[in-house]
Amino acid sequence: MKEIDWTAWFYTILLIVVFREGAVAITTFFQHPELGNLVGLISLLSVLLIWRKFRKISNRLIDTNNRIMKESSFAFLPICAGSLIMLVHLGKEIPVFLFILTLSTLLPLWIYAKMAKRWL
Structure with missing residues (x-):
């Protein structure tokens, strides 16, 4: 089993949280x-x-993102139940x-698939 790269995990999660919270702050300012x-x-x-376009994305970021996507797939099931209600x-x-x-x-998934296909 591979060693967990905690630094990559920290910075990947920090990147996701900063973008999400920044977007929530901006959209809250516009009342949405x-x-x-x-x-x-x-x-x-x-x-x-x-x-x-200008630089290569770090393999550490890509590996960590793949692990997060794989590990968090079951977290989506309760969200689906709430959406149905x-x-x-x-x-x-x-x-x-x-x-x-x-x-x-579908739009973000399509963009993500296009990005993954191009980079792999």
Whole structure:
């Protein structure tokens, strides 16, 4: 088993938290804090795309990110259950919610897949 690179873990999680919390602060300023996660994700992906144009992204960052994605996949299941309960109570707002949900899920996943395909 490989040794855990705690420094890479710390900086990767710090990068994610800083982008997310910064985006939440900015979107809260514009009275839309619910967009914080989406804005944070898109801004982080944008910065990484720009960074990739000029420099190589560290293998330590990529390895740590892959581990985080793999280990946190089951954490998504309770979120799905909560979303289902919320869907039942939405009523007429379901089409708008589903559009935003689809856009905010599929667009980042598509961008992530394109990035992974290009870099591998």
